[in-house]
Amino acid sequence: SQKIEQNSEALNIQEGKTATLTCNYTNYSPAYLQWYRQDPGRGPVFLLLIRENEKEKRKERLKVTFDTTLKQSLFHITASQPADSATYLCALDISGGYNKLIFGAGTRLAVHP
Amino acid sequence: SAVISQKPSRDICQRGTSLTIQCQVDSQVTMMFWYRQQPGQSLTLIATANQGSEATYESGFVIDKFPISRPNLTFSTLTVSNMSPEDSSIYLCSVAGTGFGNTEAFFGQGTRLTVV
Numbered sequence: 001s002q003k004i005e006q007n008s009e010a011l012n013i014q015e016g017k018t019a020t021l022t023c024n025y026t027n028y029s030p031a032y033l034q035w036y037r038q039d040p041g042r043g044p045v046f047l048l049l050i051r052e053n054e055k056e057k058r059k060e061r062l063k064v065t066f067d068t069t070l071k072q073s074l075f076h077i078t079a080s081q082p083a084d085s086a087t088y089l090c091a092l093d094i095s096g097g098y099n100k101l102i103f104g105a106g107t108r109l110a111v112h113p
Numbered sequence: 114s115a116v117i118s119q120k121p122s123r124d125i126c127q128r129g130t131s132l133t134i135q136c137q138v139d140s141q142v143t144m145m146f147w148y149r150q151q152p153g154q155s156l157t158l159i160a161t162a163n164q165g166s167e168a169t170y171e172s173g174f175v176i177d178k179f180p181i182s183r184p185n186l187t188f189s190t191l192t193v194s195n196m197s198p199e200d201s202s203i204y205l206c207s208v209a210g211t212g213f214g215n216t217e218a219f220f221g222q223g224t225r226l227t228v229v
Contacts, residue, residue: 034217043117043205043220044156089155091218098144099209099218105155 002027006090006104013080014112021075021107023090029068031097035075036089038106044089048075080111115140115208119221126196126228133192134224136206141186143209147179150203150223159204162189196228 005024013019023033032051036044050057050066050073057064063076077084090104116139126132136145144163148156160170160181168181182190193200203223209216 041223041225043207043223044218046217046219049217095161099207099216100144100146100158100161101156101207101218102158103156 002030002092002094002102004090004092004102004104006107008105008107010108010110012110012112015081017080019077019080019084019109019111021088021090021109023073023075023104025071025090025092029071030092030094032093033064033066033073034091034093034101035062035064035073036091036103038087038089044091044103047088077109080109082111082113085109085111115142115219117206117208117219117221119206119224121224122222123225124227126226128197128228130196131192131194132196132226133190134204134206136189136191136221138187138208143186145183145189146207146218147181147189147191148205148207148220150205152202156205159191193226196226198228201226201228 003026032049034049035047037047038044048064050064052068061078065074087106087108089106091101094102118137120135146161147159149159150156158171159174160168162168162181162183164183164186178194180192203225205220205223207218207220
């Protein structure tokens with residue numbers, strides 16, 4: 001079955017630096033991959049979706065890449081701020097487009113002033 | 114976009130009892146999903162709830178333990194039955210945005226359940 005691996009260790013960076021988070025998956029390449037942000041006590045909030053035919057997607061300070069050969073997605077936050085501190089989840093659709101998602105364990109990001 | 118309201122937001126329950134969690138969406142949706150998030154863990158899909166049919170459960174989850182209702186296109190309930198401390202988790206409902214295979218999922222704020 002499809003599995004998702006994210007670095008479960010917390011990522012600590014200095015404000016202003018670029019944070020890079022990794023998502024690896026096994027088995028088949030999904031048609032698209034999503035990234036979510038989750039703050040403590042809240043449900044996940046959608047950030048970006050990237051399709052298998054897209055190499056890169058940007059939204060403001062966020063950038064996602066998708067390498068179907070490596071079965072990997074990278075999530076970058078440039079010019080990071082303390083407000084970016086949260087857990088970031090990678091998710092794959094396993095229902096062929098109906099948003100039945102499986103999630104990685106998430107990577108906790110801490111941005112220090 | 115979709116706005117999802119879950120009730121209750123949290124509860125402390127005695128073992129052996131049951132709790133029903135409600136999920137209300139501000140628009141009609143075909144599929145609703147229920148997830149569990151155990152302490153320090155990521156989300157695990159429990160089941161998919163379609164209006165007018167039985168819910169579809171993922172491996173490791175059964176209807177007797179997690180009965181689900183889906184009476185209409187904007188509402189669903191998940192019941193956690195005969196609870197034990199191992200059921201202490203956050204339970205979240207989710208819906209897909211409009212548009213097939215092209216949009217984000219929306220989540221409720223979750224129900225934090227503690228079983229004592």
